[in-house]
Amino acid sequence: MYYLGIDIGSLSCDAVLIDDTKKIVASSVVPTGAKNIEAIKRATHEVIEISGILESDIKASVSTGYGRERVSNRIAAITEITCHAKGIKEVFGKIDVLIDIGGQDSKSIRIDSNGRVIDFAMNDKCAAGTGRFLEAMARALQVDIDELSDLDHGSVGNVTLSSMCTVFAESEVVSLIADGVEVKEIVKGLNSAIASRTSSLVKRVAPELKGLSVAMSGGVARNNGVVRALKEVIETNITVYEKPDIIGALGAALFAMEKSM
C-alpha cells in the first residue's frame, strides 16, 4: 500500500507518495496559483502517474500547509511545523533545529531526538524574508527566481537592505538598480537581509547553537545564496536535503502511514 502527503502552501503544492517501507516512490511540486483545489489535484495526479500506481492503492493521505483543510479524502490535517519536523527526521535522522522558509512564512523549529517539536517560532506579520519576498525581489531585478540562487557570486557585500518590509526592500532594490549598483551586490544584500531576519527566529528556539545540528527545508532552501548567508550569520553549518520543498509533504505522508496502522 501507499501513503500520500500533500503540503498545500501559498506558492507551491507539494505531494509525496511513500510505500510501506517509508521509501519515497514519487514526489511532485506544482505552483499553487489562484485555485488551490486544482493544484492539489495536479500534484496528486503527478505522483500517481510517476509511480504508476492506481489511486485506489493509496491507503491514506494527510494534508499540511496553509490550505490543509481544503484537501479532501484526508485522514488528518496536521500543521506544516509538525510535518516538517517529521520529514526532516526521516531524511537526516537527528536534527536539532530546522529552518523552514516557505512562500509566506518562515519558521524555526526545535526538535527532540524523536523528531517531535519542542518549540517553534514564526515570522512576525510581514512576509519579509520569505519566498514571496524573493519573488518580489526577482521581479524588481528582472531575473527568474531560480537564477537568484547564485547571482551573489563574487560580491564583496557592500550593500545593506531593509530586512523589515518587503515593499520597502523592493523600493530599495529599484533605487540601487537606478544607482548602477551591481546585481551581485544587490543579491548579496537581499540574502543577508533574509539571513538576518531568519537568524533571530533561530535564536528564539536555540539561543546557543554550539553542538546542535541545523537543517533547512522549504522552497527557499533551494536558494544557495540564502543558505550561504544564513550559515555566515548563525556561524553554523546547515544541511539541506536535495529536494527541500517536499519535506513537509513527506512528513504528512509518514503521518498518513502511522495514523492508518
Place this chain on the structure above:
Amino acid sequence: MMYEYFKNLESSLEKKINETPKSPNARKKYSLEVARIGKRLYSGKDKIAWTGIGVPFDILNTMGITSCFVEFVGAMLASTGASGNFIKEAENTGYASDSCSYHRAILGALSQNLIPKPDFLVGTTLPCSGGLAVIENMARKFKKSLFVLNVPQEDSLQNIKYLSDQLKDLVNFIQKETGINFDENKLKEGIKKTNKARDLMIEAYNLAKKIPSPVDSRILKDFGIVTALMLGTDAGIEVAKAYRDEFQAKVNSGESGVKGEKIRLLWIQNRIQFRYQLEKWMEEEFSASIVIDELNDITWEKIDVDDPFTGIAKRIISIPFNGKAEKRIEHLKFLAKEYKIQGAINPCNWGCRQGTGERGLISDGLKEIGVPVVNLEIDCIDQRNFAEGQVKTRIAAFIEMISN
C-alpha cells in the same frame, strides 16, 4: 446612537434571562450589567468619569459616579465590528498605525464625537503611559479636569500611605468637580459589597481550577477586569454570585465546560475583542479550553471597612501589571500551577509594549516551570491587522506540540 444600542442590549438580555431563569445565565447577567453601565455612560443624566485601569471604582460607585476605563470603549467598538472606522479616523489625525489599537479606537471615536462628555477624568500611571495619554487627550478636548493617580510599583508601607493619601485627594477632587459630598458610611457599605464580590469571585475561580473545569473558553473572557467596574455595588455581587453558582452546579453534576476537555490553556493579557470564533474552533478541533486568563484573578486582601483607603491602595499596587515584568511572570507561574495548565497563549497585542516587550521574558519564565508559550503577534482590536491562517497554524502547531 450609543444610548439606544445599550438600551436595546439591556432589554434583549433582560428578556432572555427572564425567559429561561433556571438556565445557566452568568455570562448574560454579566453582559446585562455591562449594558447598564454603557447605558448610564450615554444617558446624559448620570455624573460620569472616564478613567484609566486600576482606578478605585468602588469609591466612584459609592459617590454616585458612573465610570469606565477607556480601553473598555476600544474593546466594545471592536466587539460591535465598528473599531476599524474609528482606528482609521485616529490614523487620519496622525496617530501611528503601529500604536495600541485600543487607544486608537477610542481616539477615533473621540474625534467623531461618540464619546460622552465626562464630569471629570481620572488617569493612572499603570499599566501604560499610552492609556494615560488618551485620557489627557480627552481632558483637553472636553476641557475637563484630570486627576492622575501616581501608582508606586513596590508594595511597602510608605508606598501604600503615599497612594492612600492620593485616594483621599481624589475624593476631594470629585467633591469639588461634581458638588457631590463624600459620605464615609456609603463608602463603608460599598467596601462590604466589594469584599462580598471578592469572596464570590475567589470561589468561582477556585471552581474553575477543577479538572475537568466547569468553564468553557468564553465565559470568563474579560470577566475580571470588567467586573472591577461593578465593585462596591449590588450588581457586582449578583454577577459574581451567578458565576459561582453556575460553576458550582456544573462541578456538582460533573459537567465540564468543554466536552472531553483534553488541553488546559492560559491566555495571557487581553483576548481578541472582535467577533472571531477562535475559542470555539479550539474547543471543537482539539478539545482545548482556556481555563484561565491572566487578568482573571484576585490579588488583594479583604479591605478593612474602617480603613478603606489603605486597603484600596494595597489592591491597586497588587495588580500584577504594576511594576517589573518579574512580578507579572511570578503571577503567571502561579496561575499556571494553580490551574494545572499545559500551555499558554500570548497574543502580544500589536502596538502594546507590555504585550510585545515582555514576550521573551514571559516565554522564558513559564518555560522554567515546563509550560510552553505560543506568541501570536496579533491585533486584538483591529481586525484589518489580523491574519487568520497564521494564527490558526500557530495555535494548531502549538497544540500538536503539547499533545505529543
